[in-house]
Amino acid sequence: MMNHHVHVTDVLVIGAGLAGERAAIEASLAGLDVTVLSLVPPRRSHSTAAQGGMQASLGNCAMGQGDNPDIHFEDTVKGSDWGCDQDVARLFCETAPIAVRQMAHWGVPWSRVVAGKRKLPSGKVIEEPAENEGLITARDFGGTAKWRTCYTADGTGHTLQYTMDSVVIKLGITVHDRMEAISLIHDGEKCLGAVARCLRTGNLVAYVAKSTVIATGGYGRLYTASTNAVINEGTGMSIALDTGLVPLGNMEAVQFHPTGLVPVWILITEGARGDGGYLLDKNLHRFMPDYEPKKKELASRDVVSRRMIQHIRKGYGVDSPYGPHLWLDIRHLGAKHINTNLREIANICRNFRGIDPVKELIPVRPTQHYSMGGVRTNIDGKVYGLKNLFALGEAACWDLHGFNRLGGNSLAETIVSGMIVGRKVAEHTQGVTLEYSGKLIQDNLAQQEERINNLIRGKNGKENPYKLRNEMGQVLMDYVGIFRNEQGLKTAVAKLQELHARAQKIGLQTDGRGPSPELSQALRVPGMIRLALCIAYGALQRKESRGSHAREDYPKRDDVNWLKRTLAYWPEGAELPKLDYEPVKITELPPGDRGYGESSASSTQDQPAGGGNNG
Amino acid sequence: MANRQLTFNIFRYNPTNPKDKPHMQTYQLQETEGMTIFVALNMIREEQDPSLMFDFVCRAAICGSCGMLINGKPRLACRTLTKDLPPEITLLPLPVFKLIGDLSVDTGTWFRHISLKTEAWIHTDKEFDPRAQEERMDNKTAYDIYEAERCIECGCCIAGCLTANLRPEFLGAAGLNRVARFMVDPRDKRSAKDYFEVIGSDEGTFGCYGLMACEDNCPMELPLQQQLAFVRRKMAWAGLKR
Numbered sequence: 001m002m003n004h005h006v007h008v009t010d011v012l013v014i015g016a017g018l019a020g021e022r023a024a025i026e027a028s029l030a031g032l033d034v035t036v037l038s039l040v041p042p043r044r045s046h047s048t049a050a051q052g053g054m055q056a057s058l059g060n061c062a063m064g065q066g067d068n069p070d071i072h073f074e075d076t077v078k079g080s081d082w083g084c085d086q087d088v089a090r091l092f093c094e095t096a097p098i099a100v101r102q103m104a105h106w107g108v109p110w111s112r113v114v115a116g117k118r119k120l121p122s123g124k125v126i127e128e129p130a131e132n133e134g135l136i137t138a139r140d141f142g143g144t145a146k147w148r149t150c151y152t153a154d155g156t157g158h159t160l161q162y163t164m165d166s167v168v169i170k171l172g173i174t175v176h177d178r179m180e181a182i183s184l185i186h187d188g189e190k191c192l193g194a195v196a197r198c199l200r201t202g203n204l205v206a207y208v209a210k211s212t213v214i215a216t217g218g219y220g221r222l223y224t225a226s227t228n229a230v231i232n233e234g235t236g237m238s239i240a241l242d243t244g245l246v247p248l249g250n251m252e253a254v255q256f257h258p259t260g261l262v263p264v265w266i267l268i269t270e271g272a273r274g275d276g277g278y279l280l281d282k283n284l285h286r287f288m289p290d291y292e293p294k295k296k297e298l299a300s301r302d303v304v305s306r307r308m309i310q311h312i313r314k315g316y317g318v319d320s321p322y323g324p325h326l327w328l329d330i331r332h333l334g335a336k337h338i339n340t341n342l343r344e345i346a347n348i349c350r351n352f353r354g355i356d357p358v359k360e361l362i363p364v365r366p367t368q369h370y371s372m373g374g375v376r377t378n379i380d381g382k383v384y385g386l387k388n389l390f391a392l393g394e395a396a397c398w399d400l401h402g403f404n405r406l407g408g409n410s411l412a413e414t415i416v417s418g419m420i421v422g423r424k425v426a427e428h429t430q431g432v433t434l435e436y437s438g439k440l441i442q443d444n445l446a447q448q449e450e451r452i453n454n455l456i457r458g459k460n461g462k463e464n465p466y467k468l469r470n471e472m473g474q475v476l477m478d479y480v481g482i483f484r485n486e487q488g489l490k491t492a493v494a495k496l497q498e499l500h501a502r503a504q505k506i507g508l509q510t511d512g513r514g515p516s517p518e519l520s521q522a523l524r525v526p527g528m529i530r531l532a533l534c535i536a537y538g539a540l541q542r543k544e545s546r547g548s549h550a551r552e553d554y555p556k557r558d559d560v561n562w563l564k565r566t567l568a569y570w571p572e573g574a575e576l577p578k579l580d581y582e583p584v585k586i587t588e589l590p591p592g593d594r595g596y597g598e599s600s601a602s603s604t605q606d607q608p609a610g611g612g613n614n615g
Numbered sequence: 616m617a618n619r620q621l622t623f624n625i626f627r628y629n630p631t632n633p634k635d636k637p638h639m640q641t642y643q644l645q646e647t648e649g650m651t652i653f654v655a656l657n658m659i660r661e662e663q664d665p666s667l668m669f670d671f672v673c674r675a676a677i678c679g680s681c682g683m684l685i686n687g688k689p690r691l692a693c694r695t696l697t698k699d700l701p702p703e704i705t706l707l708p709l710p711v712f713k714l715i716g717d718l719s720v721d722t723g724t725w726f727r728h729i730s731l732k733t734e735a736w737i738h739t740d741k742e743f744d745p746r747a748q749e750e751r752m753d754n755k756t757a758y759d760i761y762e763a764e765r766c767i768e769c770g771c772c773i774a775g776c777l778t779a780n781l782r783p784e785f786l787g788a789a790g791l792n793r794v795a796r797f798m799v800d801p802r803d804k805r806s807a808k809d810y811f812e813v814i815g816s817d818e819g820t821f822g823c824y825g826l827m828a829c830e831d832n833c834p835m836e837l838p839l840q841q842q843l844a845f846v847r848r849k850m851a852w853a854g855l856k857r
């Protein structure tokens with residue numbers, strides 16, 4: 001066997017997005033030796049792509065006056081369709097304002113309140129209070145009762161990630177980029193780190209740690225059409241699932257964003273609608289007020305996405321070679337506003353589609369966007385099933401978002417959970433002494449080496465990993481999308497099982513040498529298909545509609561039977577996940593009406609004004 | 616324009632293979648509507664040559680991963696439409712940065728080094744007080760900081776810069792722009808003199824010839840000329856006072 005490198009550290013953080021870096025900072029400040037792994041340089045993590053903003057109830061701007069963590073809590077729980085853990089949501093909402101302010105202290109140039117009157121695109125005139133001049137301001141985002149989404153012009157994720165990484169660099173935290181964790185090392189009881197493959201050389205490295213933290217982001221790229229970065233393939237979730245001991249929570253809860261740009265599926269941020277953009281159909285009719293008279297384009301994402309598909313199905317979509325779509329119209333916001341506040345959107349339209357949103361309509365369609373599900377943890381970020389293992393960020397199911405995440409709550413989650421879970425990791429690690437057998441580490445390395453050699457030699461077959469990935473993506477698109485039903489989901493599960501069997505027979509066309517991209521894909525694909533099966537099978541079993549999970553054959557939320565969280569395990573050698581369920585924690589707000597959406601009383605034309613969730 | 620037959624000449628070299636030597640390889644591809652270099656390279660990798668190395672992350676001109684020389688010009692491959700190019704397209708890795716393989720270069724290590732060298736973080740003695748309201752800032756100031764902070768560290772300005780190609784330690788436009796970002800930030804307590812230690816030399820502001828290839832090459836359209844001039848003025852002033 002080759003002589004592999006072994007790297008010993010106190011805390012191993014897998015993932016250098018906002019969640020991973022924030023947790024790493026907390027552990028490092030506690031005096032621990034921290035090592036962070038990432039597929040890419042930290043500043044290229046997917047967090048950088050978030051443009052819209054981060055929710056925190058500062059209540060500084062005119063339309064945010066009177067906001068507080070209670071209202072934020074209520075929005076979050078309603079948004080989740082009562083699928084979240086309310087103790088987590090409470091802790092989160094109380095901490096979010098501190099997180100935003102700390103990021104300001106570290107250098108984020110948050111947009112600020114400018115006192116004085118200003119006219120909103122709706123025609124309404126508001127007056128920003130003089131006494132709040134220079135405090136952090138906020139914009140409107142879907143599903144919130146107050147303007148609560150803090151932002152830096154059009155680059156919130158970018159400035160947050162750059163600032164976070166500047167602190168990581170300042171603290172001298174060890175970061176190994178282009179280093180992919182491909183399996184967790186454990187002894188059946190506790191996690192001892194991970195085996196990683198270097199994407200510069202192809203060499204294997206064993207990272208041995210007192211505590212291991214999974215912060216690897218979402219799995220968007222399981223779907224063919226996703227707003228996510230191409231590296232979002234869910235590998236962190238899949239290495240956790242592959243232990244056979246760790247469950248993934250609510251994998252069937254998949255968020256679709258209403259406005260992916262056709263046909264490249266780049267996200268047009270919610271800011272476009274928050275700032276007053278309209279959705280139009282083929283007759284240029286603004287149809288959202290017909291369905292959602294109160295929140296219109298700004299109902300929560302799951303609702304807007306479904307209304308759009310519903311409207312397309314009624315025949316109001318615009319035909320195109322890429323299937324029917326709808327229009328996003330921001331022309332009325334004016335060139336100045338579009339070219340400054342929404343500059344990123346304007347650039348995307350110009351560079352990737354050759355259209356000018358100042359003068360032209362933008363073709364959009366709902367697109368996979370966010371994974372609510374993930375590695376299931378408790379409120380401290382401790383992973384179920386293995387000791388010394390933590391998870392946070394989009395890779396985790398903490399569970400703040402339940403069946404639908406509110407826009408702006410995810411950036412906030414990465415940082416808030418980074419603070420909270422990071423501290424718990426630090427406390428926990430201080431009590432751990434590192435005991436491990438060299439043989440266990442060598443065995444784990446040998447096992448991965450064998451897996452790689454088999455792929456290179458084509459020992460089990462010659463299946464093409466790219467083909468398998470593309471077929472999987474299409475199955476999810478066709479049968480596990482926005483609307484789901486029994487027959488479609490059964491078909492999906494059968495097809496995915498077939499793909500999973502073929503994935504055992506992958507063999508490379510190249511020699512797999514060094515940082516071979518083909519080998520990287522071949523190592524990921526079987527795990528990706530298992531994640532896809534967790535999504536499809538979980539969706540098949542959940543016989544109700546809740547948040548983003550919309551069953552045509554079970555259109556109502558069913559609190560009697562389904563007010564619970566799915567836990568998906570993958571026992572060794574299994575062909576399907578083993579599902580288990582646990583109750584959700586309800587500490588304050590009993591299940592009720594969301595105030596928007598198909599099943600809500602407020603979603604009909606004749607509903608009198610003045611419900612609790614207004615403007 | 617669509618339906619053209621495109622010819623890609625791509626630089627190939629895998630440094631982990633002792634038998635490999637740098638060479639060019641040619642691929643043919645049918646152009647499709649709205650094709651970008653991102654789409655084209657993935658098609659080549661998936662259908663013709665799975666060993667081809669290149670980097671994309673966001674594929675939306677946000678993350679800065681995909682800088683390469685496209686027909687001689689440093690550009691982001693993900694937002695370069697093939698329809699804007701002639702049918703023969705030559706792709707080379709960015710110079711200056713360490714080659715990982717084929718079109719993939721190590722910009723991450725280079726930029727981290729620059730951040731360390733210029734101490735690109737807020738320098739302050741203030742402790743964060745979690746109970747206190749945030750410090751106020753003028754929205755205009757916040758916006759000015761953001762304007763400089765928009766750099767995505769793609770390396771296009773560095774690759775096209777004469778000085779950076781000759782002098783390995785030169786900070787380049789991106790490095791100097793990063794310094795400017797902290798200079799305009801009132802939260803950072805460094806004085807012009809502190810900065811002079813770092814950038815008042817040929818590796819910093821005085822190594823620049825002012826020919827502005829950098830600004831032409833910046834995909835974020837950062838006002839690099841203005842930023843370089845701003846830093847130079849500050850440093851000339853600090854130099855005089857020494």
Ligand SMILES: Cc1cc2nc3c(=O)[nH]c(=O)nc-3n(C[C@H](O)[C@H](O)[C@H](O)COP(=O)(O)OP(=O)(O)OC[C@H]3O[C@@H](n4cnc5c(N)ncnc54)[C@H](O)[C@@H]3O)c2cc1C
Nearest residue numbers: 015016017018019039047052053181217393394408410411
């Ligand atoms: C286009 C877009 C716009 C968005 N806008 C907003 C918004 O405005 N507001 C909001 O709140 N949310 C937004 N979101 C969601 C939000 O950006 C993400 O949920 C959040 O940034 C995830 O952060 P993270 O730290 O969990 O993961 P990421 O930022 O995705 O980081 C994951 C890290 O893990 C590393 N990694 C992954 N796998 C491995 C492995 N196997 N080994 C080693 N390293 C690994 C990666 O290299 C990366 O460093 C948006 C999402 C998208 C797609």
Ligand code: SF4
Nearest residue numbers: 776823824826827829
């Ligand atoms: S102006 Fe200066 S930094 Fe820009 S390319 Fe020329 S020498 Fe390089």
Ligand code: SF4
Nearest residue numbers: 766767769770772833
């Ligand atoms: S200044 Fe422009 S060209 Fe240079 S690294 Fe930054 S974004 Fe790229």
Ligand code: FES
Nearest residue numbers: 674678679681693
């Ligand atoms: S892939 Fe992110 S900038 Fe091109």
